[in-house]
Amino acid sequence: MLAALVAATCASLALGAVDIPVSGVIDTLLGKQVPEVTRNIIEILRLPRTVEAILVGAALGVAGACLQGALNNPLASPDVIGVTGGAGFGAMLVILLYPSSIALLPVSALFFGLFAATMVFIIGFTGRGGGNITRVILAGIAVASLFSAGTAAIMAAYPDRVPNGIYFLVGGLTTSGWDTLETVWPYLAVGFVLAAFMIRPLDRLMLGDDVAASLGSRPRLIRLTAALAAAVLASAAASIAGLLAFLGLVIPHLIRLLGGTKSHVFVIPVSALAGAALLTAGDTLARTIAAPVEMPVGPFLVLLGVPLFLWLLRKAA
Amino acid sequence: MAFGRGSVEFDEAAPLLEARDVRVTIGGEDILASASLTLGRGELLAVVGPNGAGKSTFARAFCGLRRPDGGEVLWKGVPLARLRGRQLARVRAYVPQRAQVPTGVTVEAAVRIGRSTHLKPLQGLTAEDRAVVEESIARARMQGFEDRDLSTLSGGEMQRVQIAIALAQGAPVLVADEPTAQLDLGATAAISKMLRELVAAGMGVVLIVHDLALAAAIADRVVVMSHGRSIATGTPNEVLTSQLIGDVWGVEAELVHREGRSALHVEWLDDH
Numbered sequence: 001m002l003a004a005l006v007a008a009t010c011a012s013l014a015l016g017a018v019d020i021p022v023s024g025v026i027d028t029l030l031g032k033q034v035p036e037v038t039r040n041i042i043e044i045l046r047l048p049r050t051v052e053a054i055l056v057g058a059a060l061g062v063a064g065a066c067l068q069g070a071l072n073n074p075l076a077s078p079d080v081i082g083v084t085g086g087a088g089f090g091a092m093l094v095i096l097l098y099p100s101s102i103a104l105l106p107v108s109a110l111f112f113g114l115f116a117a118t119m120v121f122i123i124g125f126t127g128r129g130g131g132n133i134t135r136v137i138l139a140g141i142a143v144a145s146l147f148s149a150g151t152a153a154i155m156a157a158y159p160d161r162v163p164n165g166i167y168f169l170v171g172g173l174t175t176s177g178w179d180t181l182e183t184v185w186p187y188l189a190v191g192f193v194l195a196a197f198m199i200r201p202l203d204r205l206m207l208g209d210d211v212a213a214s215l216g217s218r219p220r221l222i223r224l225t226a227a228l229a230a231a232v233l234a235s236a237a238a239s240i241a242g243l244l245a246f247l248g249l250v251i252p253h254l255i256r257l258l259g260g261t262k263s264h265v266f267v268i269p270v271s272a273l274a275g276a277a278l279l280t281a282g283d284t285l286a287r288t289i290a291a292p293v294e295m296p297v298g299p300f301l302v303l304l305g306v307p308l309f310l311w312l313l314r315k316a317a
Numbered sequence: 318m319a320f321g322r323g324s325v326e327f328d329e330a331a332p333l334l335e336a337r338d339v340r341v342t343i344g345g346e347d348i349l350a351s352a353s354l355t356l357g358r359g360e361l362l363a364v365v366g367p368n369g370a371g372k373s374t375f376a377r378a379f380c381g382l383r384r385p386d387g388g389e390v391l392w393k394g395v396p397l398a399r400l401r402g403r404q405l406a407r408v409r410a411y412v413p414q415r416a417q418v419p420t421g422v423t424v425e426a427a428v429r430i431g432r433s434t435h436l437k438p439l440q441g442l443t444a445e446d447r448a449v450v451e452e453s454i455a456r457a458r459m460q461g462f463e464d465r466d467l468s469t470l471s472g473g474e475m476q477r478v479q480i481a482i483a484l485a486q487g488a489p490v491l492v493a494d495e496p497t498a499q500l501d502l503g504a505t506a507a508i509s510k511m512l513r514e515l516v517a518a519g520m521g522v523v524l525i526v527h528d529l530a531l532a533a534a535i536a537d538r539v540v541v542m543s544h545g546r547s548i549a550t551g552t553p554n555e556v557l558t559s560q561l562i563g564d565v566w567g568v569e570a571e572l573v574h575r576e577g578r579s580a581l582h583v584e585w586l587d588d589h
Contacts, residue, residue, distance in 0.1 A: 197438050203430050208417030211482065213382050214410065215434050216402030262421035 001273040005054070008280035012050040013042055015288050048178050052240050053280040053297075055181070055188055056173070057247065059237040061275025062195045063230040064248030065255075065268045069202035070226035071133050077249035078234030080137050081227055084245045085144035086116025087238035088169060089151045095165040096158040105168070106180045106239035110187065112147070113235030119143050121224060121231075131220035136227070171244035171298025173283050184236045191233035195268060198226040202264040244279070244298050250309050251275045257312045278305070325404055328394030332357050333490050333521040334409070336379040340387030341371075349374045350545035351388070354523070356490065361512060361522045363532035365557075366542030367566055372525045373414060375542065376494050380411045392490075406434040410483030414494040414525075416475065418467050424478050425463040428453055431485035450485055457481035458511065473504030480511065491515060494525040509535045533557055533572050534579040541565060553579075 013025045020038055028034050028042045060078070067076040078084050090112025094105045120143050124136030155162050167174075201222040204212040209219040234248060252271045259266055279297065282304065286297040334356040341349035349371040356362050364372050377383040379390045381397055390397035392408045400408070410431075428450050435446060442450070454460060457477040462470070470478065476496050483491055493512070497505040512522050513535060526532050532539055533553035541549040541556060543565045549556045553572070562570045569584035 200430075200433050200436070200438060203426075204433065206417075206419045206422060207427060207430060207482065208413065210382065210411070210413035211416065211479075213402075214380060214406065214413070214483075215431065215486070216404075216406035218402065256421060260421070261423070261426070262419060263426050 001270055001277060005273050005277040005280065008277045008284065009050055009054065012053060012280045012284040013046050015284055016041070016046060017292060044177065045175050048181065049173055049175050049283070050280060052173055052181060053283045054276040055185075056237045056241045056244070057275035057277070057279030058272040059188055059191060059233040059275070060244060060248040060279070061251040061255075061271035061273075062192065062268055063233040063237070064250075065252040065264065065271040066195050066198060066202070066226040066233075067230040067248070068252055069205065069264055069267075070198075070223045070230070071137060072205070073133065073137065074253065075249075076137070078230060078238075078245045079144060079249075080140040081231055082116035082120045082140050082143035082147065083113045083231050083234040083238065084243050085147035085151070087113035087235055088243055089116075089147040091168045091238075091242070092151045092154055092165050095168065096154050096161045099161065099164065103179075106183055109168075110184060110235045110239040113238050114231060116143050116147055117228075117231035117235070121227065125220065125224050131223055133223075136223070167296055168242040170296045171242035172286070172294075172296030173241050180240050184239055187232050187236040191229050191236060192272075194225060194229035195233065198222065198229060199264045199268050202226055202268075206262060206264075241279075242296075242298065244301070246298070246302055246305070247275060247279065250305055251278065254309065254312065257315075325395050325399060327392075327408070331391065331394030333393060334379065334523070335391040336375075336388065337390075338388040339375060339378050339385045339390060341374050341378050341383060342386040347545055349378060352378075352540075352542060352545070352547040353388075354379075354540045354547065354550065356521045356523055358489070358521055359516055359519050360537050361516045361524060361535060363524045363526050363536035363539045363553075364542060365526060365529060365532050365539055368527065370542040371545040372527075372542050373494050374545075375547075376411070376492055376523065376525050380409060380492055381405050382411065403434055406486055406488065408488050409490040409492055410486040410488045412476075412479045412483050412491070412493040412496055414498070416479050418470075418475060420466060420468040422467050423464050424454065424459055424467065424470075424481075425450065427467060427478055428481045428485050431482035432487075434486050449487060453481045453484035456484055456511070456515070458507070471504075472499050473501070473507065476500065476504070476508060477511070480508070484515075489519075490521045490523070492523045492525075495527065496524070497526070497528070497531065505531065529557060529562070529570075529572065530579050530581040533574070533581075534577075 010022050014020050014022050018041055024034060024038055025042060028039055063078055068074055087109040090108040091105055094101060094108045120140045123139040125131050201217045204215050204217050205219060205222055212219050251274050252267055255267050255270045255274055256262055282301040283297045286295040286300040332355050337353045338351045339349060340347060340351060352375045354362060366372050378385040392400060429442060432442060432446050432450050454463060457480045459477050459481055497508050516522050536553060538551060539553050539556050540547050549561060557572045559571045562568060571582045573580050573582055
């Protein structure tokens with residue numbers, strides 16, 4: 001998986017409107033003497049985008065693995081805790097109502113993604129019987145519908161501006177330099193660190209709440225923390241690359257099917273690598289296959305990923 | 318989630334477990350009114366009683382899985398409330414009545430999870446931890462099953478894995494809630510022998526069990542519970558009299574011991 005990620009990264013940096021040999025890429029990254037044009041293409045255009053692809057892919061893979069473990073439900077993805085609906089609303093709010101402040105898009109998507117998740121957590125985890133998985137999932141679906149309705153409402157009010165938002169809704173990376181990452185990286189960092197600390201507690205949770213509790217963990221707190229990590233990662237990912245939540249659903253399943261184990265010690269780190277590799281490779285393909293037209297990577301990955309996923313699903317059963 | 322900060326001083330001279338007048342209230346009603354027990358080293362204590370007497374609630378309360386609403390619980394002399402999750406996990410292991418059986422987890426992976434109480438959050442297993450995992454699997458007689466998926470095991474094998482997970486914690490006390498309730502005769506006998514071996518090795522075992530004949534055969538002492546109270550404690554012969562069985566279970570029955578075997582002679586139908 002690591003090799004796949006390295007290969008995808010090299011391809012992502014080398015291929016594009018101008019193909020640069022891998023040796024040229026390496027020379028640039030090592031700070032050796034290379035033509036000015038090459039340096040500019042790699043450092044200003046491709047490197048930020050590749051780094052974004054790696055981080056977003058890893059974030060979505062980890063978010064999906066954390067959520068599926070926390071909610072003990074194979075259908076869990078960032079959708080079910082409201083993140084996707086919230087982030088979509090936040091983005092469309094800026095794109096449709098305040099197009100002049102388009103720079104605020106990532107912040108708004110991040111904020112509303114986390115806001116929606118917070119609503120779900122408050123409803124799902126507090127009060128009597130809080131932390132019940134069904135309650136969390138139902139709360140998530142309800143909150144997601146709320147924000148989807150909000151998105152639909154503003155889209156209906158400004159139909160002429162809707163095309164500007166499509167790229168975000170279907171999910172895709174853009175060549176926008178380091179600006180978004182500079183805002184969002186602390187959230188990604190917090191999410192990854194939280195997720196790393198949840199690996200072992202999630203493994204305990206697999207053996208049941210009673211066993212986890214007798215081993216000294218608090219099942220409700222594990223669920224909340226792991227879901228929080230997922231919310232932060234998925235919101236940050238959405239603020240960079242739009243709604244790619246499908247990746248979060250599918251990658252952990254791919255990893256479990258391929259690896260033959262559900263142990264989070266394996267699933268979480270490998271989902272990070274696989275998510276990063278898949279999104280980086282997918283983005284490279286999406287922007288080179290019909291060059292100079294760039295396809296949004298979201299639908300592109302779905303087109304490639306779904307047949308593979310369905311095939312594995314059949315094979316595993 | 319507790320990371321084991323704040324040290325506690327266990328009193329090695331104190332009983333492994335002392336529970337006094339433990340009370341649990343749910344919705345204003347006493348599910349457990351007043352239950353007590355004391356467990357020493359190298360002792361197998363059976364908690365017996367009819368369904369709904371509060372046996373499992375009592376076990377969950379003194380194991381720290383449900384906060385007691387009254388009474389006192391001391392683990393090696395330290396009050397339960399002062400023990401963090403990790404510290405508690407080092408002094409007692411708990412095998413729940415109905416364990417969740419996940420797919421995609423091997424026996425060895427499950428037992429390793431039991432050992433995780435000894436590790437810092439991001440730390441891997443040391444050679445010593447691996448040795449303990451291997452030994453726990455052996456003590457639970459599950460060698461050769463290490464790579465089997467949990468979902469492929471029989472009821473008896475799964476129960477032994479649960480015990481192996483508990484043993485990997487390296488705690489001096491094992492609390493098992495009805496480990497043999499779903500098992501056939503052979504599997505029940507195997508678990509019983511295993512529990513006696515653990516006791517012979519110095520562990521304290523609390524067994525929640527409703528099978529009186531089994532309790533009488535393998536327990537050093539029994540605690541009888543009825544309507545949320547512990548009403549009698551002592552050796553099986555002292556306590557499990559026909560009088561008490563009649564009072565608590567409402568059944569005419571007599572416990573018969575002969576040459577290390579035990580049987581409950583029950584008058585199933587009051588027709589003579």
